[in-house]
Amino acid sequence: MEATHALASGTSSLLVWLIALPALGATILLLAGRRSDKWGHLLATALSGASFVVGLVELFKMLSRDGETRGVSQHLFTWINAGSFNVEAGLLLDQLSICFVLLITGVGTLIHVYSIAYMEHDHDRRRFFSYLNLFIAAMLLLVLGDSFLNLYVGWEGVGLASYLLIGFWNQKPAYATAAKKAFVVNRIGDMGLSFAIMIAFTAFGTVSFQGVANHAGPEHKQIMTWMGLALLLAAAGKSAQFPLQSWLGDAMAGPTPVSALIHAATMVTAGVYLITRSNFVFDSAPTAQLMVVIVGVVTLLFGALIGTAKDDIKKALAASTMSQIGYMVLAAGLGPAGYAFAIMHLLTHGFFKASMFLGAGSVMHGMNDEVDMRKFGRLRLAMPITYITFGLGYLAIIGVPPFSGFFSKDKIIEAAFNAGGPRGWIIGFAALLGAAITAFYMTRVMVLTFFGQKRWADEAHPHESPKLMTAPIIILSIGSIAAGALFAFGSSLQHWLEPVVARGFVEGEPALQPIVVSIMALVAVALGVALAYIKYVRVPVEAVAPTNVSIWTRFARRDLLQDAFNEAVFMRPGQYLTRALSFFDRKVVDGAVNGTGALFGGLSVRVRRVQTGYVRTYALLILVGAALILAAMLAARI
């Protein structure tokens, strides 16, 4: 890679409006409070749409420039300028970020529209829209920041918005717990990002993308490896990748539009964005890249397996999201050969997964918020539009040509095989296996929901959703039909992104001809569909999940024991540490060493208060401390 390459060549003063518009919306709605209940949702939707328009303007301006000079930046203000430490707050819009800007604002606006109807009966609808706007603003800041630090601000912002939205119905304890879980797991990932920033600052004295990119190269392999691993940890946290994947399933507790926007289309793909954006780091660190590939492969299989056993329609879709992001991470780990495909799959996935989630929301809307697929069945007659759009999304995700998923997934599998050597074969076949399992469980979702016998309760009256809900779904499913072909035709997206992620990269001789890969993928998909057909169409489905199932199903139902794993690896040691500390605190520091204190410690807080802290123990501590300091100071002289 050219170390001197500039990410941005021009400036644009419009960029800040991209973020400012939704941020303004969030502020107004939060400040105005109940007064804005009547018009709040309209304002939020309008501002999100306006942001999309600004994005389109920028896109056209960008198209009018040449490849190498397409990136633009905007300097906002000098954030910190203290001698050696200098951080500018600036925005950067290049070919990579514009894809995200349009995805976020486009899909975001559609979901705003959808939510107007979906949340109609919720008396906190205004608050919901202010959070949605907040999310859009933060996510745009994430993809537009021109340094790791600015990205970090957006990163925390989307985290915040995500917790607020997962816990939106936090009157239900399970939902609040889910929000907390997402929170804690994400903190682990965030630590990775802050480590990466620290490493960059320590090693290079800068945290801007440009500054770090200037130092990229084999001479900094060691540093780049550490930084890459830290970034991978961050990406794993945000994008629900192994081993930090456990929060995504629980995050489905949030309202369905949130699942569609944040936990399918945009936020969870931030990890893929981070890896792609930091391509200069990973390209100089093969070890870190290998780790990325491993994480991607493990997650894509992991997610697919979980998906086969879930009866909750949203959780099944969440598992598939995890798995699809695994594909993207895998592609991003393949280096310049894969970045463009990662982004392509990300975009197509954004369309079809959002449309499927909204479809699921539509089903729930018509079925009194029932999420158990075993209680659905034969809904194709009751909700034709939902059925058709969901079906299009289904065809896209399992990769049937000419739907969008076919193009993007096919490219990733192809790139995997081309990675070279036995490694290429292993990850290639893993990706194929994933495609087969995906076909299996998505067929299962489709069949359980829309085909077979009706299994719903008598009091349910499934009906089609209002137009305000179906219209966004229809637009999204048009995207899930056409986007793939659009991006893949003449490798248009690949060429578009080339200046950012794959400068000077020349494709080698492929290990397998593209057509061979395509045929293999289609065969895998066909096998998956056939297996699901045998299992769920030929045999009638029970309305209650059978319990006499194989250990594997049970295993998968329990999310492959990921919570048990987390508990054993993260929670228990943490708890022990806390307990030990609290013991130490009580017994030694607070000086409640009094025997009676220990005996009656449980009596009440008041008793503990009395027993707390003898001044003579404190004085002793001071004396010992003074003696130690004295000893340390005099150590050299005595």
Added chain:
Amino acid sequence: MNFVAPVINYSQVLPILIVLGTALLGVIVEAFVARDRRYQIQVPLSIAGLVVAFVWILKIHATTAITAESAVAIDGPALVLQGAIVILGIAGLLLIAERKLDSSGDAFVAQAAAIPGSEAERTATLAKLTQTEVFPLTLFAIAGMMLFPAANDLVTMFVALEVLSLPLYLMSGLARRRRLLSQEAALKYFLLGAFSSAFFLYGAAFLYGYSGSVGFRQIREAIQTNAGNDVFLLTGIALVSVGLLFKVSAVPFHSWTPDVYQGAPTPVTAFMAACTKIAAFGAFARLFYVGLSGARWDWRPMLTVIAIATMVLGALWALTQTDIKRMLAYSSVAHSGFILTGIVATNKAGLSGTLFYLVTYGFTTIGAFAIVTLVRNASGEATHISGYAGLGKRSPWIAMLLSLFLLALAGIPLTSGFVAKFAVFSAAYESGSTVLVIFGVLTSAIAAFFYIRLIVLMFFQDPEEDGPTVAAAPLMTTAAIALCATVTLVLGILPNSLVHVIDAASRFVF
């Protein structure tokens, strides 16, 4: 023997004198004004005194001089810290003067001489007596705090230390609610403070024995010329450090902190948590940067270890706390470790980072404690953390403000705490203390956990059935909180102006 009259440039020490003078006026008011009119006079008088002092500080902001027979050094760091102490003192005074929160009066006991639980206490409470002596006492403390970072010799430093401590010992014991806890805290603070002061004095004597003077310049010169007995120097440094480390509550001299912070009336806790830390670290920096800078290779390892222990243990202990005041106390311990990181850096960036950290920390802390005073139940403040569950639902504004302060304490970007942490860590890194930076970053991550845990509690949990309510914030508390929140936010987003001011001011005179 001929006597030469001492020279004191009164203009340069005027801010201190103004505050002291106001305190004396306050004492006179206590003596001669009818009981029920004292409050109306004390509050405006105290605040006016502080405002005038601040204006004067602005007027002499460019001063770099040693005055009062070289007992006082008025320079950039001293003026920055004095200014911060005065402003934070005003915020603290506003909280102390608040009388709308507690139905039976202010945060202070009706009559300190009445035995807790006695009939006398009951009648005093019923008679709505109040102790307006807290205003002059606060002003005395502020004057001591202003002198502490400006003290240019060990004797003045010791006197300033006592002047600032004595009123705090007193005021810690004056809580209206849970008086036994408060009195216990005051006694502990007093005894341990006296104990550590003795160490300080002993160390000062050793430094005198080493250099033949208590003046920082003479000690500095003695170290440069390697004039005296090394062992005296080292012993002196060790013992003087004990006294100062006690005041900044560094491990292992921190043990008083949680008890005193918890027991003292919350407005006093707010005031002392912010201002004492500023004053003590200012004095710390002057002593170690001016007087003892020649011996830095001797004291740096010691302070490095203490900084690490303070950061790590403070953060870990804070994890297990269930009382918000105790949690903030341990967090203040952890922050002492972070600030020590800046001191250990011993370069200009370290000094400016420390100053910036102190200013931002002061505002954040007062803000956080101010909100603690608002969350109340029938028996006063509800300091148990469980009382904060669901606060985001019942009073979103208060919960958001507290979250802002907690995020700033945690050092999340876009708050002042982040800029401050970055400043001290990068200074420490510049000076080669990579170990400190590593521990600092790791500890910040741990520390972030317990701040954010509280935020999660506020926003993601249901309120308790009979949980505490949030008082409608009265005027003075609102003003204090608004000031702190504004500073925290502005310094987070646009820290540049203050960074430049402090950068330009970060030069000690000697």
Added chain:
Amino acid sequence: MNLILAANPFTPGQTGTPEAVLFWILAPLAVLAAVSMIFVKKAVHSALLLAWVMITLAIFYIAEDAPFLGIVQIVVYTGAVMMLFLFILMLVGVDSSDSLVETIKGQRVMAMIGALGFAVLLIGAIGRSYTGFAGLTAANTDGNVEGLAQLLFTRYVWAFEVVSALLITAALGAMVLGHRERSSERPTQRELSILRFRPGSKLPGAPLPNPGVYALHNAVDVPALLPDGTPDPSSVSRVLKARGDVLDTKAFEMHTIEEGEDESK
């Protein structure tokens, strides 16, 4: 530091023989007094022992050519502060004594180790490196008192003045903690009397008996006997009780009444 100076008899030309004799007699006594001050049970004894330590220090100061400091030590500390302290003890009651039972496990041992470690470090460091202190002669050229005055009013005038803030704070603090303002009128004798005879009153209707009343022995340390012949402990000063000086009443009770007919009861 001066102590150390005197403590080192091997430094030639600085410590005269009389001074050394003085030191070696008084210093062990001072240390003994200081240590026992901590271990005696009663506050009064502690106060007196502390006064002893302070006087000894004053003697040392004077012997070290610091007469002003020595005199101030006696006048202020021993004379004023300690006596005030004793007065207060008398007012509060000499019976206040602390339990010296240590309830914290390991506290004593750790304290011993800490103190010993600290002492060993200091003694070791100073002992090995001591080479003498400079400046006493120079400081005393114009006389000790004049030299001090000169310093107090020039070099240290600022600190000296600021101490006044400390003193005012102390006075104010003492007022806050000690002064109790009456919120109601002081009850008159009449009101008190009415209160005494109100039904359910715990106060005695008549004045308390003096010690020795009706007893076989009328010394102050013998409790009075009530009309029914039982001793009344409240008749003896609690100071005497605290000192353990109250005689056993059994021997002085009027056995005849107790064993006679029950008419009196």
